[in-house]
Amino acid sequence: MSSKESVGISREEALSLLREYVQNEKTVGHCLASEAIMRALARRFSQDEELWGLSGLLHDLDYEIIGEDMSVHGKKAGEILEAKGCSPTLIEVIAKHNAEGLGLERTTQFEHALACAESITGLIAATALVQPDKKLASVKAKSVAKRMKQNAFARTVSRECVMECEVIGIPIAEFCALGLEAMKTISDDLGL
Numbered sequence: 001m002s003s004k005e006s007v008g009i010s011r012e013e014a015l016s017l018l019r020e021y022v023q024n025e026k027t028v029g030h031c032l033a034s035e036a037i038m039r040a041l042a043r044r045f046s047q048d049e050e051l052w053g054l055s056g057l058l059h060d061l062d063y064e065i066i067g068e069d070m071s072v073h074g075k076k077a078g079e080i081l082e083a084k085g086c087s088p089t090l091i092e093v094i095a096k097h098n099a100e101g102l103g104l105e106r107t108t109q110f111e112h113a114l115a116c117a118e119s120i121t122g123l124i125a126a127t128a129l130v131q132p133d134k135k136l137a138s139v140k141a142k143s144v145a146k147r148m149k150q151n152a153f154a155r156t157v158s159r160e161c162v163m164e165c166e167v168i169g170i171p172i173a174e175f176c177a178l179g180l181e182a183m184k185t186i187s188d189d190l191g192l
């Protein structure tokens with residue numbers, strides 16, 4: 001099944017939509033990193049890789065139009081995606097990545113996956129940036145796991161959300177390795 005059928009949008013359309021709504025390159029990088037990790041998780045769980053990948057790519061679509069109002073983050077993205085004919089599953093999982101702000105609750109494997117995947121990207125990127133060469137290639141999974149325990153490091157990263165990997169059966173050490181390997185595959189796009 002092509003992504004157009006299962007998700008309602010192709011990867012190419014999704015990326016141009018993201019670029020239309022998101023100007024900050026750091027945010028675009030965060031979305032690309034989330035996509036890479038979601039694809040790796042989909043493969044691990046034998047789930048729909050396009051659906052999972054595009055949820056990572058599009059989850060912060062409305063970030064620059066919500067005026068920092070977290071009570072609509074994810075909801076506005078849903079309105080845009082609905083108008084584009086995207087699948088209800090994609091729209092729902094994107095809303096649930098901000099369950100905290102929207103008064104919702106994450107219950108499915110897919111929902112927990114997006115929450116932990118998008119949350120660990122910041123921790124991995126920050127770990128790369130403290131390497132002498134600032135490159136992901138120099139980062140070891142063990143270093144990410146160690147930084148995970150240092151709450152003062154990359155303090156905006158919600159450790160609680162990252163730990164949702166264990167709700168879906170992936171021990172944190174293993175998830176640090178999976179996330180790191182996934183981000184390394186797109187290091188040029190991330191500039192890391």
Ligand SMILES: [Fe+2]
Pocket residue numbers: 030059060118
């Ligand atoms: Fe995000």
